[in-house]
Amino acid sequence: MSSDNDGIRFATPEPVARYRAARLKCGNIADISCGIGGQTIYFAMQCRHVYAVEIDPVKLEYARENCKKHNLTNVTFICGDALDPEVIRQIPPVDIVFSDPARPPEEETRKMTGLCPQIPDVMTAYAQKCQNFAFEAPPQMPPERILADGLDCEMEYLSLNGQLNRLTLYFGNIKRHKRVAVSLPSGNAMVDAPVDLPPIVETNKLMLFAYEPDPSIVAAGLLNELTDDLIKITGPVRLIHVDKKRILLTSDLLTIHPMVKNNYIALRTMPAKTNEDLEKIREFLEKSNVGKVVIRGNVDPKEYWNFRNSLESGLFGTKKVHLYLNGENAMICELIYDE
Numbered sequence: 001m002s003s004d005n006d007g008i009r010f011a012t013p014e015p016v017a018r019y020r021a022a023r024l025k026c027g028n029i030a031d032i033s034c035g036i037g038g039q040t041i042y043f044a045m046q047c048r049h050v051y052a053v054e055i056d057p058v059k060l061e062y063a064r065e066n067c068k069k070h071n072l073t074n075v076t077f078i079c080g081d082a083l084d085p086e087v088i089r090q091i092p093p094v095d096i097v098f099s100d101p102a103r104p105p106e107e108e109t110r111k112m113t114g115l116c117p118q119i120p121d122v123m124t125a126y127a128q129k130c131q132n133f134a135f136e137a138p139p140q141m142p143p144e145r146i147l148a149d150g151l152d153c154e155m156e157y158l159s160l161n162g163q164l165n166r167l168t169l170y171f172g173n174i175k176r177h178k179r180v181a182v183s184l185p186s187g188n189a190m191v192d193a194p195v196d197l198p199p200i201v202e203t204n205k206l207m208l209f210a211y212e213p214d215p216s217i218v219a220a221g222l223l224n225e226l227t228d229d230l231i232k233i234t235g236p237v238r239l240i241h242v243d244k245k246r247i248l249l250t251s252d253l254l255t256i257h258p259m260v261k262n263n264y265i266a267l268r269t270m271p272a273k274t275n276e277d278l279e280k281i282r283e284f285l286e287k288s289n290v291g292k293v294v295i296r297g298n299v300d301p302k303e304y305w306n307f308r309n310s311l312e313s314g315l316f317g318t319k320k321v322h323l324y325l326n327g328e329n330a331m332i333c334e335l336i337y338d339e
Helices: 005-010 014-023 038-046 057-069 085-089 119-125 143-148 215-219 223-234 275-287 301-312
Strands: 028-032 049-054 075-079 096-099 133-137 154-160 163-171 179-184 188-191 209-213 237-241 247-251 260-271 290-297 319-325 329-335
Touching: 014 038, 014 154, 014 163, 014 179, 028 038, 038 049, 038 057, 049 057, 057 075, 096 119, 119 133, 154 215, 163 215, 179 215, 188 223, 209 215, 209 223, 215 223, 223 237, 223 247, 260 275, 260 319, 275 290, 275 301, 275 329, 290 301
Parallel strands: 028 049, 028 096, 049 075, 096 133, 154 179, 290 319
Antiparallel strands: 133 163, 154 163, 179 188, 209 247, 209 260, 237 247, 260 329, 319 329
């Protein structure tokens, strides 16, 4: 794809663009704020015609060039502000309007008001053209914050290769659920349960096996749904809050679930508050034939490698373990499958 650095930075990754285009396959679609055309290309592969709108003429020219590289001739390119009546006039009635609005590169707290153009403004401006809308939004926003803005939409959180990547909001007839988690590139998904599920019992100690949920599950608030699935096979499942960013599920029976990122054998839970505790952890790792230790916890990035090297000092084993730190304890886990 042709682009400047800024365009590549914000371009939609190919697996996401391909998935979303399949989800929004229709006759005619408007792709407003299309950037360099990363999503436009895949819309054009799935839809009869695409109306691509971009306010930056340089980016729009890249989008035109990128569509040409893919031999796509069913795209109309429109340069201008997506809310300008003159721009809107050039777009006929369409089946879906998709918007990837601009947002600040960094915000202390991601908010809907940071989107430009904002969702209500787009829906009002295009009300005579379409009743079905899809918007990209920052995936760091939890469902509660979106609902607090009074938006009646489906919230679809996407992960890509085990990392939270995108959030798409669907309005109108293309809204199918309330909350959805999708793991790419596999395409495995989970939706919100139609009834309230019981809360997950919490613990601070590992059982025999541990599971790291796909980040889309956590972002979409579907831990209860995932746990309800696991319980049907494993029996009791407990929740461990490692820190603000990390969550583990644990059980005494093993199951492999498509919405679990990593499956572990739980080796041991040990105190990790003092230097003496850390030395006992290192001794256990040495006896367990461990050579590599991946630290998973709230460790200062500047101190990560010093801390890791201190644990790995004198370790010459063949195993690699993941050590989850929650402030009080170290939970030592070994991946069941590690490429």
